[in-house]
Amino acid sequence: MDLAKLKDDILKGRRRALAKGITLTESSRPDHRAAAQELLAELLPHTGKSVRLGFTGTPGVGKSTFIEAFGTFLTGQGHRVAVLAIDPSSARNGGSILGDKTRMEMLSRDANAFIRPSPSGGTLGGVARRTREAMLMVEAAGYDVVLIETVGVGQSEVAVADMVDMFLLLLSPGGGDELQGIKRGIMELADLVIVNKADGDLEAAAKRAAADYRAALHLMRPKSANWTARVMLASALKNKGLEEIWEAIEAYRAALGQSGELAALRAEQAVSWMWSEIHDQLMDRFRDHLPEQVHRMEQQVRDGATPPGMAAQELLQAFLSGQGTPGGSGQ
Numbered sequence: 001m002d003l004a005k006l007k008d009d010i011l012k013g014r015r016r017a018l019a020k021g022i023t024l025t026e027s028s029r030p031d032h033r034a035a036a037q038e039l040l041a042e043l044l045p046h047t048g049k050s051v052r053l054g055f056t057g058t059p060g061v062g063k064s065t066f067i068e069a070f071g072t073f074l075t076g077q078g079h080r081v082a083v084l085a086i087d088p089s090s091a092r093n094g095g096s097i098l099g100d101k102t103r104m105e106m107l108s109r110d111a112n113a114f115i116r117p118s119p120s121g122g123t124l125g126g127v128a129r130r131t132r133e134a135m136l137m138v139e140a141a142g143y144d145v146v147l148i149e150t151v152g153v154g155q156s157e158v159a160v161a162d163m164v165d166m167f168l169l170l171l172s173p174g175g176g177d178e179l180q181g182i183k184r185g186i187m188e189l190a191d192l193v194i195v196n197k198a199d200g201d202l203e204a205a206a207k208r209a210a211a212d213y214r215a216a217l218h219l220m221r222p223k224s225a226n227w228t229a230r231v232m233l234a235s236a237l238k239n240k241g242l243e244e245i246w247e248a249i250e251a252y253r254a255a256l257g258q259s260g261e262l263a264a265l266r267a268e269q270a271v272s273w274m275w276s277e278i279h280d281q282l283m284d285r286f287r288d289h290l291p292e293q294v295h296r297m298e299q300q301v302r303d304g305a306t307p308p309g310m311a312a313q314e315l316l317q318a319f320l321s322g323q324g325t326p327g328g329s330g331q
């Protein structure tokens with residue numbers, strides 16, 4: 001594989017090259033992983049210039065309609081928009097979010113938009129890592145707004161919040177009822193809450209819901225000293241509120257940019273990414289290296305024959321001393 005050419009083509013914004021680069025990061029083949037890391041290291045100086053947005057909401061709230069409308073609004077303003085996703089469940093159901101070709105039909109035909117479904121398979125950590133790498137690649141290819149979507153059901157929100165500048169939560173006019181279904185933790189992650197479907201018969205309910213959400217947010221500790229989470233109304237269907245939302249995103253970036261908080265946030269995210277890589281790779285090696293011992297020890301712990309702490313100690317000792325099945329010291 002000609003990595004130098006691939007790099008050049010990605011930097012020129014060629015979509016096929018970009019898709020190929022991302023596929024390389026998603027591969028589990030060790031030679032592909034090594035090539036992907038080399039490519040990423042080469043591309044790194046060209047990354048980081050985008051607005052990184054995380055985006056969540058329960059199914060049916062209007063995420064794809066919103067991303068389609070918002071993405072199209074942004075490309076209309078001269079931006080280049082990449083849409084990525086994190087959906088750990090796609091391993092189970094064969095790809096759900098963004099996997100469906102009928103979603104975002106207009107945006108997917110837009111020359112200034114690039115849409116990539118969630119990598120499938122593996123743990124949340126693995127899916128998140130591949131999405132992070134895809135984010136760097138689209139940045140190198142010149143996309144200046146990156147939207148990372150996830151479904152509003154759990155841990156993947158935390159993973160997304162950990163790789164973006166700003167976290168947007170999409171809610172529907174259901175108001176207080178819906179608030180019950182949304183984990184408080186997800187509400188706490190939000191820098192911007194958007195009440196979608198503020199149109200027609202739903203408009204009045206959307207306004208009431210927005211007031212409820214404002215009250216709820218008011219009770220939470222602000223994430224940043226430089227920004228107070230806002231609640232805004234939108235209609236993805238009628239293209240309403242999109243410009244105001246973009247203005248709020250710019251205001252957020254200005255507030256955190258001037259204070260140096262954005263740079264500090266990204267620096268911390270990079271370090272925490274490094275640690276999760278170490279964690280994931282160690283765990284993989286650990287399991288590959290001592291499969292029988294791990295299996296035996298799990299059974300002993302399950303049977304109550306060995307205390308978990310002691311079992312962990314023994315397995316770690318065996319791993320660190322390079323004992324166990326062939327593979328040496330975990331190399």
Ligand code: GDP
Pocket residue numbers: 057058059060061062063064065066196197198199202234235236237238
């Ligand atoms: P997702 O599951 O969160 O991606 O939601 P979809 O984008 O597929 O939308 C779910 C349903 O809500 C669809 O029937 C949309 O037409 C509808 N919908 C989305 N946005 C709006 C909106 O702004 N107003 C109204 N009235 N309906 C909307």
